[in-house]
Amino acid sequence: MASPYPRRRSRRWFIERWAYQRFVLRELSGVVLAAYMVLLLLLVSSVHAGGQAFADHVTTLRSPLMIAVHVILVLFALLHTVTWFQAVPKGLPLRRGEEKVPPALMIGANYVAMAGATVIIVAALVA
Amino acid sequence: MIVGGGGAGLRAAIAAVEADPTLDVAIVSKVYPMRSHTVSAEGGAAGVIKAGDSLEEHIRDTISGSDWLADQDAVELFVREAPQELLRLEHWGCPWSREPDGTVAVRPFGGMGIERTWFAADKTGFHMLHTLFQTSLQHERVRRYDEWFATRLLLDDGRAVGVSAIELRSGQVRAVVGKAVILATGGFGRIFPFTTNAAIKTGDGLGLAFRAGVPLKDMEFVQYHPTGLPGTGILITEAARGEGGILVNRHGDRYLRHYNLGEPLDIRDPVHPRLRTMELGPRDRLSQAFMKEQDQGNVFDGPYGTYVHLDIRHLGERRVDQKIPFVRELATNYAGIDPVREPIPVRPVVHYMMGGIDTNLEAETALPGLYAAGECACVSINGANRLGSNSLPELLVFGARAGTGAARWAREHAPAPRAAVETQAADEQARIARDLINRRDGDERIATLRTEMQHAMEAGCGIYRTEATLQAAAAKVAELRERARRVQLDDHSLSFNTELTAALELDIMIEIAESVVHSALHRTESRGSHQRVDFPQRDDGRFLKHSLAYRTEGAPRVEYRDVAITRWPPAERVYGRAH
Amino acid sequence: MTSGATTTQTIGFEIARYLPGEDRAPTLRHYDVPYRPEWVVLDALNYLKDEVDGTLSFRWSCRMGVCGSCGAMVNGVPRLMCAAFLRDYLPGPIRVEPLANFPIERDLVIVLDDFMQKLRAVKPWIIPGDRPPPADAEYRQTPAQLADFKQYSMCINCLLCYSACPVYQHEEEFLGPAVLALAQRYDHDSRDRGNSQRHELTWSDEGIWDCTFVGECSAVCPKHVDPAGAIQQAKVESTMDWYRSVLWPFGRR
Numbered sequence: 001m002a003s004p005y006p007r008r009r010s011r012r013w014f015i016e017r018w019a020y021q022r023f024v025l026r027e028l029s030g031v032v033l034a035a036y037m038v039l040l041l042l043l044v045s046s047v048h049a050g051g052q053a054f055a056d057h058v059t060t061l062r063s064p065l066m067i068a069v070h071v072i073l074v075l076f077a078l079l080h081t082v083t084w085f086q087a088v089p090k091g092l093p094l095r096r097g098e099e100k101v102p103p104a105l106m107i108g109a110n111y112v113a114m115a116g117a118t119v120i121i122v123a124a125l126v127a
Numbered sequence: 128m129i130v131g132g133g134g135a136g137l138r139a140a141i142a143a144v145e146a147d148p149t150l151d152v153a154i155v156s157k158v159y160p161m162r163s164h165t166v167s168a169e170g171g172a173a174g175v176i177k178a179g180d181s182l183e184e185h186i187r188d189t190i191s192g193s194d195w196l197a198d199q200d201a202v203e204l205f206v207r208e209a210p211q212e213l214l215r216l217e218h219w220g221c222p223w224s225r226e227p228d229g230t231v232a233v234r235p236f237g238g239m240g241i242e243r244t245w246f247a248a249d250k251t252g253f254h255m256l257h258t259l260f261q262t263s264l265q266h267e268r269v270r271r272y273d274e275w276f277a278t279r280l281l282l283d284d285g286r287a288v289g290v291s292a293i294e295l296r297s298g299q300v301r302a303v304v305g306k307a308v309i310l311a312t313g314g315f316g317r318i319f320p321f322t323t324n325a326a327i328k329t330g331d332g333l334g335l336a337f338r339a340g341v342p343l344k345d346m347e348f349v350q351y352h353p354t355g356l357p358g359t360g361i362l363i364t365e366a367a368r369g370e371g372g373i374l375v376n377r378h379g380d381r382y383l384r385h386y387n388l389g390e391p392l393d394i395r396d397p398v399h400p401r402l403r404t405m406e407l408g409p410r411d412r413l414s415q416a417f418m419k420e421q422d423q424g425n426v427f428d429g430p431y432g433t434y435v436h437l438d439i440r441h442l443g444e445r446r447v448d449q450k451i452p453f454v455r456e457l458a459t460n461y462a463g464i465d466p467v468r469e470p471i472p473v474r475p476v477v478h479y480m481m482g483g484i485d486t487n488l489e490a491e492t493a494l495p496g497l498y499a500a501g502e503c504a505c506v507s508i509n510g511a512n513r514l515g516s517n518s519l520p521e522l523l524v525f526g527a528r529a530g531t532g533a534a535r536w537a538r539e540h541a542p543a544p545r546a547a548v549e550t551q552a553a554d555e556q557a558r559i560a561r562d563l564i565n566r567r568d569g570d571e572r573i574a575t576l577r578t579e580m581q582h583a584m585e586a587g588c589g590i591y592r593t594e595a596t597l598q599a600a601a602a603k604v605a606e607l608r609e610r611a612r613r614v615q616l617d618d619h620s621l622s623f624n625t626e627l628t629a630a631l632e633l634d635i636m637i638e639i640a641e642s643v644v645h646s647a648l649h650r651t652e653s654r655g656s657h658q659r660v661d662f663p664q665r666d667d668g669r670f671l672k673h674s675l676a677y678r679t680e681g682a683p684r685v686e687y688r689d690v691a692i693t694r695w696p697p698a699e700r701v702y703g704r705a706h
Numbered sequence: 707m708t709s710g711a712t713t714t715q716t717i718g719f720e721i722a723r724y725l726p727g728e729d730r731a732p733t734l735r736h737y738d739v740p741y742r743p744e745w746v747v748l749d750a751l752n753y754l755k756d757e758v759d760g761t762l763s764f765r766w767s768c769r770m771g772v773c774g775s776c777g778a779m780v781n782g783v784p785r786l787m788c789a790a791f792l793r794d795y796l797p798g799p800i801r802v803e804p805l806a807n808f809p810i811e812r813d814l815v816i817v818l819d820d821f822m823q824k825l826r827a828v829k830p831w832i833i834p835g836d837r838p839p840p841a842d843a844e845y846r847q848t849p850a851q852l853a854d855f856k857q858y859s860m861c862i863n864c865l866l867c868y869s870a871c872p873v874y875q876h877e878e879e880f881l882g883p884a885v886l887a888l889a890q891r892y893d894h895d896s897r898d899r900g901n902s903q904r905h906e907l908t909w910s911d912e913g914i915w916d917c918t919f920v921g922e923c924s925a926v927c928p929k930h931v932d933p934a935g936a937i938q939q940a941k942v943e944s945t946m947d948w949y950r951s952v953l954w955p956f957g958r959r
Contacts (some may be wrong), residue, residue: 003726004726004809004810004811004817005724005726005731005732005809005810006809007806007807007809007810007875008806009875009876010875013872013875013876014872016782017782017922017923019920019921019925020872020920021924023918023921027918064755068882068927070929075866087919087938089724089935090919090932090934090935090938090939091935091938091941091942092939092942093935093940095850095854097850097853098849098850098852098853100853101901107882139882157777158765158767158820159775159818159863161767161773161774161862161863162765162767162773162774162775163773164767164768164773166768166769166772166773166862167770167772167773210802214842214844216837216841217833217844217845218834218839218844218845218897219831220831220832220892220897220898222852222855222856222859222895223844224852225847225848225850225852227848227849228846228848229845229846229847229851230844230846231844250772250860253772255864256860257859261830261831261888262832264825264826264831265829265831273822288723290927294813323765325768325769325773326766326768326769358744359769360771361769361770363858375893457770458772458952460769460771460789564788572756572760573756573760574755574756575756595721616760617759617760617761618728618760618761618763620725620728620761621811622725622726622727622811623811623812623813623815624762624763625755625764626755626760626763636753661936
């Protein structure tokens with residue numbers, strides 16, 4: 001008896017559908033944020049070194065390249081945040097009796113918390 | 128071994144291994160079990176469980192629903208065992224809908240005097256089937272042969288010892304042997320053109336039994352469900368009416384009130400819907416009312432034929448989404464309307480076959496070692512018309528009985544000699560190869576014959592029949608039986624050849640259709656779902672009997688057997704007022 | 707079925723054909739089908755099988771989206787053929803291929819042995835454990851308790867989620883969305899005490915931890931079972947359970 005045609009695996013599966021591309025970008029955002037840790041450490045070390053080292057570092061940060069890098073970082077951070085918040089109701093399907101707590105409510109609560117945290121941090125930095 | 132992996136077949140398998148843990152049980156099914164047509168049942172399963180209900184009431188409702196053709200000893204047994212079976216299913220995990228206190232909930236249903244229909248939202252059959260299938264997986268001695276198409280019963284020394292079946296994957300015909308055989312293959316709605324039934328409902332088990340000399344009982348009783356979607360025939364469950372849905376004709380009239388089904392209550396009346404009246408009358412009467420309305424021109428006309436409106440708008444979105452969400456989904460997808468905002472177009476559609484393989488209360492057939500249960504069998508508990516929500520418990524009660532009975536038989540009998548069995552299977556393989564796979568000189572297409580058969584059945588053997596229409600149908604079906612010998616397949620391969628199975632199914636359907644027509648011809652009275660315009664009265668004197676159709680070289684031979692009457696002498700069937 | 711509009715408009719189909727033993731690989735063949743606005747892809751295939759080419763093989767049964775037989779890739783997306791309306795694919799052509807990530811038996815018929823074996827492996831039945839059923843009555847289960855697992859019980863085993871899952875494509879051992887959702891259905895059923903028996907398999911690397919939450923399974927699910935949600939929920943439960951066992955190693959649950 002002839003055997004069935006074997007299932008196909010595609011190395012370029014993530015290109016095939018927009019949903020998969022979105023997924024890869026999301027996963028990448030985690031990597032990007034981890035890479036940002038390196039930049040953050042460089043900043044901390046330059047602050048620690050003080051004086052000229054710090055001034056040089058600030059100059060580097062002002063360069064068009066660094067600004068572009070940071071813009072990309074912010075976009076990925078936003079992507080990371082948005083997708084993370086969307087995942088919260090998936091992992092924690094809360095219910096009150098028979099009724100499901102609307103996912104939008106849970107996601108919204110996260111944004112409110114984020115806004116609050118942002119306000120506090122910015123205020124601390126500015127003050 | 129069991130042919131058929133739906134509700135009855137799976138229940139039988141579980142019953143058999145529980146009765147005898149040393150037994151090996153085989154399930155041979157032409158589809159994976161979760162595809163069986165049990166899956167599409169929607170409304171519910173009736174069982175006496177609530178205070179204020181009684182076995183007597185359920186029995187009486189069922190007997191009068193059957194227009195007194197049901198065997199009363201069978202009905203008594205069925206009603207008594209149904210609640211235990213439904214409870215057993217609950218223990219196995221069936222997600223029955225609940226009351227706030229955690230007990231099982233019940234809803235009103237057509238023809239039932241008291242609310243007793245258990246339900247799992249409006250996908251009761253789906254949940255029951257998946258519960259049974261998943262429960263069966265824990266029994267290692269239940270071995271499944273998925274996508275094996277049974278073609279013939281194997282006989283030895285006058286008893287059933289297995290089936291020859293095509294393994295669809297390879298196209299090879301093999302003998303699957305068992306010391307007892309249970310047929311649980313479902314009904315045969317596909318002999319009609321417009322049916323709620325899935326593609327697989329082609330009466331295979333009836334064909335197997337019929338060809339082995341077992342009679343088919345009460346074949347003339349074909350149930351038209353009153354509310355199917357025009358065009359597709361997709362079922363809109365009776366539960367929509369149980370929740371309070373109303374049927375309205377072209378003039379906005381709740382027309383059922385003209386057909387001896389009681390007085391309509393206002394939809395805002397807390398008592399509405401009143402049981403056993405109006406929209407909760409029995410299915411045969413509702414479908415017949417539609418036909419009469421059609422004759423008077425009171426129905427809508429559309430691209431798929433005539434229809435009336437099923438209006439559930441007054442139930443409100445919340446109740447619809449909670450109690451009958453599948454109705455909303457089906458109407459939206461397949462009728463293009465949201466039933467919360469617009470009425471649903473519906474018309475009567477072939478749905479269930481009261482008739483089937485003749486069995487007794489133990490699910491035994493006339494052939495030793497052969498059992499049958501479910502829609503393919505006729506015990507009979509449904510008589511001339513089945514009440515909604517009686518079919519699902521029937522699968523459980525008689526599936527279980529078939530399982531335990533077959534287990535006992537298997538214990539008491541030796542297996543058949545290999546040689547005899549294998550010869551029969553080899554003969555089947557040769558026949559199929561010669562007549563179907565390898566044939567090049569046929570001149571008939573399967574689809575053509577099938578369509579002609581379906582139209583002949585609808586025209587000649589529909590809701591209202593006459594001698595003339597039935598004779599025309601009989602002649603046509605006989606002609607088709609001849610022409611079917613010259614079927615030509617396009618597909619000559621062995622690998623998953625679904626054209627071959629379609630041809631085998633067609634053969635069976637034509638034979639079954641013939642027994643339906645001839646049983647209808649011989650019954651010169653009107654009873655339940657069998658309505659003869661030329662004999663409009665019920666005639667208990669001559670016809671308080673079951674018809675039994677036997678296979679012959681020509682037209683089926685029809686004999687009769689008395690209905691078993693115990694405590695409910697035949698009376699008038701009354702709906703809409705006190706009975 | 708009575709005829710609808712009488713238009714001679716047709717719509718093209720590209721359908722994957724494969725006959726084992728004869729063909730080395732599936733190839734697309736072109737067919738033209740009369741266009742009817744109320745038809746679904748399944749109607750078109752039945753028309754072809756009846757009138758044009760009887761060798762076309764595909765699974766179908768209920769044609770109302772509850773049996774799960776008729777899954778296929780329609781224009782590259784896993785769909786139930788009985789729910790894919792021709793009018794949504796105009797002007798065509800419509801490409802119909804067997805469900806991805808499964809071996810192909812013949813034409814549009816795939817081999818689902820792997821799924822069936824994994825389905826059984828997670829013990830999808832009530833394990834009463836130390837809470838046997840009441841003798842002559844039902845388990846009490848409130849509507850809220852029913853709601854806890856009801857959504858995950860709606861799976862029709864159509865396998866569209868497996869076709870959408872890139873992990874299943876690349877990891878042979880992955881149990882897959884439907885199986886994990888079904889395990890979750892039983893874990894959350896108040897009548898069941900079999901959680902620990904299932905977790906050995908479901909909380910392993912072949913189970914929930916292979917899932918990277920691509921989420922396409924839930925996107926294609928025709929019954930809104932949300933298997934992705936079931937799996938993420940299980941991940942949270944598994945993690946909490948781990949913390950509990952680490953912080954409080956005494957006693958067993």
